[in-house]
Amino acid sequence: MLLGAHESVAGGLHLAFERGLRDGCQALQVWTRSSRQWSAAPLEPEMVARFRAAHRAAGGWPTAAHASYLINLCATTDALWARSIATLTDECERAELLGIGAVIVHPGAHQGAGSAAGVAKVARALRQVCAALRGRRVRLLLECTAGMGSSVGSSFEELAGMLDAAGERRLGICLDTQHMWAAGIDWTTARGYAATFERFDRLIGLGHLRAFHLNDSKRPLGSRVDRHQRIGDGAIGLAAFSRLVNDARFADVPGLLETPPLPPSASGEPGAESYAQGLERLRSLRGGRRRADPGTRRAADSPDRRRRARSDRTGPGPRR
Numbered sequence: 510m511l512l513g514a515h516e517s518v519a520g521g522l523h524l525a526f527e528r529g530l531r532d533g534c535q536a537l538q539v540w541t542r543s544s545r546q547w548s549a550a551p552l553e554p555e556m557v558a559r560f561r562a563a564h565r566a567a568g569g570w571p572t573a574a575h576a577s578y579l580i581n582l583c584a585t586t587d588a589l590w591a592r593s594i595a596t597l598t599d600e601c602e603r604a605e606l607l608g609i610g611a612v613i614v615h616p617g618a619h620q621g622a623g624s625a626a627g628v629a630k631v632a633r634a635l636r637q638v639c640a641a642l643r644g645r646r647v648r649l650l651l652e653c654t655a656g657m658g659s660s661v662g663s664s665f666e667e668l669a670g671m672l673d674a675a676g677e678r679r680l681g682i683c684l685d686t687q688h689m690w691a692a693g694i695d696w697t698t699a700r701g702y703a704a705t706f707e708r709f710d711r712l713i714g715l716g717h718l719r720a721f722h723l724n725d726s727k728r729p730l731g732s733r734v735d736r737h738q739r740i741g742d743g744a745i746g747l748a749a750f751s752r753l754v755n756d757a758r759f760a761d762v763p764g765l766l767e768t769p770p771l772p773p774s775a776s777g778e779p780g781a782e783s784y785a786q787g788l789e790r791l792r793s794l795r796g797g798r799r800r801a802d803p804g805t806r807r808a809a810d811s812p813d814r815r816r817r818a819r820s821d822r823t824g825p826g827p828r829r
């Protein structure tokens with residue numbers, strides 16, 4: 510797994526790389542626009558150039574943009590649905606411009622229309638977004654949800670339904686470890702882990718699994734509540750994360766932390782947010798290797814290894 514984090518873009522998009530380097534990232538997630546506002550200023554050429562230069566200087570990490578929380582791809586009102594499609598398309602265009610590899614989006618909430626109607630409507634929205642992106646490289650990843658309220662995408666069946674009905678090669682899946690746990694998918698025991706990814710492979714195909722969000726949980730299994738905790742400090746625990754970071758099937762897949770600790774300073778003041786501690790915890794779980802060494806990372810990035818990992822992942826599936 511290529512370990513990284515969702516870094517702040519305060520002061521400039523390109524500064525996320527500086528923060529990522531400081532924390533020890535090998536992959537990065539950012540917002541490219543506000544997560545809680547519909548409007549967004551256009552990207553200036555200067556911002557794009559600085560971001561791309563910082564990306565190159567950091568070594569070309571896998572990058573993702575998390576899409577706005579306002580987007581609801583199965584909204585029941587036409588105005589909100591249309592706005593969601595337009596905003597997600599804009600998220601993808603911004604990512605393309607910045608050279609970001611993927612946009613990660615929460616599918617939405619069916620608002621009482623029912624799961625099947627919600628899944629079908631998400632697929633229709635995805636087809637519209639993908640139609641607007643012809644010729645673009647950016648991938649669009651659906652994130653599994655915790656199943657709060659009427660949100661769709663908390664089961665592999667629903668996610669498979671969206672991908673199948675949309676039928677677009679651009680699409681993939683991001684699994685959030687806290688959301689799976691909250692949705693009642695117990696991937697944390699040895700048997701549960703094997704069964705979870707066997708089922709994912711059967712229903713969706715491991716080749717479509719393009720990113721992880723690595724979060725521990727403040728709530729118990731099946732709570733259906735989206736409440737992240739720092740890695741190792743929640744109900745999931747480090748033993749479960751150890752299986753993930755040592756799983757050869759995911760050697761090339763970015764694993765992104767989203768819950769930074771706030772280390773107190775000597776005087777007891779809250780310190781700056783940093784993912785360094787969480788990333789170090791995850792690295793310490795790797796078999797016999799205490800920290801990421803550049804030699805290993807280069808090997809993981811080689812085209813040869815990528816090809817191997819891909820062909821190892823899964824046999825021919827419905828969408829390959």
Ligand SMILES: [Zn+2]
Nearest residue numbers: 575615652685
């Ligand atoms: Zn998310």
Ligand SMILES: [Zn+2]
Nearest residue numbers: 685688735737
């Ligand atoms: Zn979450």
